[in-house]
Amino acid sequence: MSYTRRRRCMTTWVATAYRTHTLGQIQEEGADLIGQVVTVAGFMEANRGKGAICFVDLRDGTGTTQIFLKGDNVGDEALDLVQRMTRESTLQFTGTVSQKRPPKAKEGEPTPPPAYEVVAASVVVIARAEAPLPLGVTDTVHVALDTRLDNRFLDLRRAHVNAMFRLRGKVLQYGREALISEGFFETHTPKIVATATEGGTDLFPMMYFETPAFLNQSPQLFKQLCMSGGLERVFEVGPAFRAEKHDTYRHLNEFISFDIETSWANDDDVMGVLERMIHHIWKSVASDTACVAHIDTINKYRASQEEEAIEVIVPELPFPRLSYCDAIATIKAKGGSIEWGDDIDAENSDLLAEDLPQFYFLPRWPMELKPFYIHHVEGEMGSTGKQLSRGFDLNFGRDELTSGGQREHRIDVLIENLKGMDLDPEEFEFYVAGFRHGVPPHAGWGLGVERILMKLTGAKNVRETVLFPRDRRRVSP
RNA sequence: GCCCGCUUGGUGUAGAGGUUAUCAUGCAGGAUUGUCAUUCCUGCGACCCGGGUUCAAUUCCCGGAGUGGGCGCCA
Numbered sequence: 257m258s259y260t261r262r263r264r265c266m267t268t269w270v271a272t273a274y275r276t277h278t279l280g281q282i283q284e285e286g287a288d289l290i291g292q293v294v295t296v297a298g299f300m301e302a303n304r305g306k307g308a309i310c311f312v313d314l315r316d317g318t319g320t321t322q323i324f325l326k327g328d329n330v331g332d333e334a335l336d337l338v339q340r341m342t343r344e345s346t347l348q349f350t351g352t353v354s355q356k357r358p359p360k361a362k363e364g365e366p367t368p369p370p371a372y373e374v375v376a377a378s379v380v381v382i383a384r385a386e387a388p389l390p391l392g393v394t395d396t397v398h399v400a401l402d403t404r405l406d407n408r409f410l411d412l413r414r415a416h417v418n419a420m421f422r423l424r425g426k427v428l429q430y431g432r433e434a435l436i437s438e439g440f441f442e443t444h445t446p447k448i449v450a451t452a453t454e455g456g457t458d459l460f461p462m463m464y465f466e467t468p469a470f471l472n473q474s475p476q477l478f479k480q481l482c483m484s485g486g487l488e489r490v491f492e493v494g495p496a497f498r499a500e501k502h503d504t505y506r507h508l509n510e511f512i513s514f515d516i517e518t519s520w521a522n523d524d525d526v527m528g529v530l531e532r533m534i535h536h537i538w539k540s541v542a543s544d545t546a547c548v549a550h551i552d553t554i555n556k557y558r559a560s561q562e563e564e565a566i567e568v569i570v571p572e573l574p575f576p577r578l579s580y581c582d583a584i585a586t587i588k589a590k591g592g593s594i595e596w597g598d599d600i601d602a603e604n605s606d607l608l609a610e611d612l613p614q615f616y617f618l619p620r621w622p623m624e625l626k627p628f629y630i631h632h633v634e635g636e637m638g639s640t641g642k643q644l645s646r647g648f649d650l651n652f653g654r655d656e657l658t659s660g661g662q663r664e665h666r667i668d669v670l671i672e673n674l675k676g677m678d679l680d681p682e683e684f685e686f687y688v689a690g691f692r693h694g695v696p697p698h699a700g701w702g703l704g705v706e707r708i709l710m711k712l713t714g715a716k717n718v719r720e721t722v723l724f725p726r727d728r729r730r731v732s733p
Numbered sequence: 734g735c736c737c738g739c740u741u742g743g744u745g746u747a748g749a750g751g752u753u754a755u756c757a758u759g760c761a762g763g764a765u766u767g768u769c770a771u772u773c774c775u776g777c778g779a780c781c782c783g784g785g786u787u788c789a790a791u792u793c794c795c796g797g798a799g800u801g802g803g804c805g806c807c808a
Contacts, residue, residue: 304768311768322769343759357767388743388760396770397745397758402800474808500806501734511808602804649808656808704808718808729800 269318274348280318282353286372289353296321296374297348297382299413300341301394310339314347317418322356322373323349334379344385344393344413351376396560401719408724408733416557417720419550424709424721426547427537428493431514434536438529440489440516445478447471447495451683458499460509471497474702476629477687479517480663483698484690491516493705503728505717506655506707510726514708517700522631523646523662526699527617530650530658531575534615534708541712542568554713566714569614575650576616581639583608583618596640597622602654609653619648628673631662631697646699652711660701667691 269278277294298316305311312323327335329351341347351374358368390407391399393414404411411417432442448464449472459470475492482490496513518526541547547568555565578586587594590607594600600608600618608616623632626647636644647661664670670691674681681688709721719725724733 302769304771305766306764307766309767313769324767356769391744392758394770395744395758399744400801403744496808498807502804502806503801504803504806507807513808599806601806659808702808707808 275316278318279314279316279321282321282372282374283319286353286355287370289372290355292353293350293377294353294374295348295350296323297346299385299393300343300345300347302343303338303341306339308335310335312338312341312347312349314349315413322371323351323376324354324373325376325379330376330378337381338379341381342385342387344389344410346382346385348380348382349374349376350378398561401717405719405725405730406733412723414557416554419553420709420713420715420721421723423541423547423550423713424705426541426544426550427709427712428514428705430537430540431533432491432493433540434533435491435516435529438489438532440491440518441487443482443487443490443492444494445472445475445482445492447497451686458501460497460499473498474513475515476702477684479515479700480629480695480698481687481690483517483519483663483665484693484695486519488519488696489516490518496702501728506710508706508718508722508725508727511718511722512705514703514705515700517663517698519696519698521662521699522697523619523648523660523699526660526662526701527577527619527648527650528574530660530701530703531571531573531615531617534575535571535573537708538568538570538712542570551713558714563714568712571615576612577619578608578612578616579620580618580622580644581620584639586611596638597624597642599625605651605654605656608651612651613653615650615652615657617648617650619646620644621647621649626661628670628677628679629663631664631699648701650701650703652708655707655711657707657711658701658703660699662697662699665691665695665697 269281271277275295275297277289277296279296279298282289282294282296296314296316298314301313301315301320303310303312308327310325312325314321314323325335325338330338338347353372354375356371356373358370389410391403391410393410399411404417412421436442448462448469450464450467450469459473462469462471474496475494479490479492492515493512494515495510497510499509500507516526516529518529541551551566551568558565581596583600584594584596584598587600587604587607590610592604592607594604620636620638621644622638623630623643623645626645630645630647632643632645634643638644645661647659649656650658650660664673667688671681671688674684674688706718706721709715710718713721715721719727
């Protein structure tokens, strides 16, 4: 078995039953491969030539390479077959690597770097694509999001969409990397639960055999039980389900939450964890050649749509902090309509974003706006004399990416909080029980993966960043 | 849940109370070409559904369905 190392991102590709080399390898290692017989496979982006020769643009997950076919080499029958092949058909070629003849260089233009092609000796049609395609993979026409999602399998073949999901994988990878380096380990909490986590939000009901149950809206309470169990530093990347009938660019009914919880820490401590993690993600993406190539692919598409290029700006540490009280004062100074104790709505968030267009924390919200599990320090009062909490948000411009805080570890206060918010402690017995034998002071947060990806990739709709989004109207595919 | 828009070939659009319904992309056929956003020629393909107004509705009105955006709420 031969192992070949890709230079660009140091990935080891092992030859498989269907190909000896990837198309990316043909381009990157072409100089060393000249004269070598290879088998490659992929989707046919285009074919040119109706005479005695034919050119195929073949694409796989690593790149695109031209296949050159000549009747003399492959036979007239195979040549005719390929010439009549539909776009996006799945083909496999065996042939010899050679240097491409350079395109006719126009006067005064620099000669392009050498490129490589495969001179085909044989072809196998693995699958002929039906025509017409429900959406063009390489067409320059704009395609509506709904059409794209109905035909997501084809939409994903488009270079910039493919790049988005490769970036998504990288963001998760670097996020995990940052947390693991600080002593966190990955865990999982149940998604089928008997009780609402926080009250307030709508849940998807389901039957668990003969017992009514729900899809979980958040790992919150279970993360906290991990603290009671002495796990100290956990994180989870998993789905959260919310049955809210919203219809916006930033909401989904199923989304992936990047959650952490840590013992012996307060809200300030976990804000530090969060900003260091985001910093690591941004910094890594900016210096990873594969990521840079994905960003470049997205920018090429954006240019074709006359959209501004995106730029990965590594944020400086620490992120700005604007306390709730200061935020209210700022909004009022800018003429926004708000009173202490109000949530900060979209219009007022826009006012804050004027001065803070990127990442910033909003710490110390009023206790009355936060859920029962959020901790407060007696005597920390807001400008109108009401109790503040140790809850915070992380925003990027107008959009909320994270909410988190120090949790209430004192069982008597916790029970008072539940009662004060019209929740029945009996219903939360599974949770309250975890506090009877002592829980370390602890804190954590939940980050919306789709939302942070929107900020990284410039996507204007959260659906862009999910393979098969679940929204108010869409449950298939 | 509230408010506002939109629905024309496979895809994305232009447009008007009476048109041969526009353009791009695509598809089919042909010519040319070591091509490379190929080029050129010919052809194919559409007005969301129901009701109303009208001599005439794809166009105006009402209802429905689908869909896009904003808001609330949140991640």
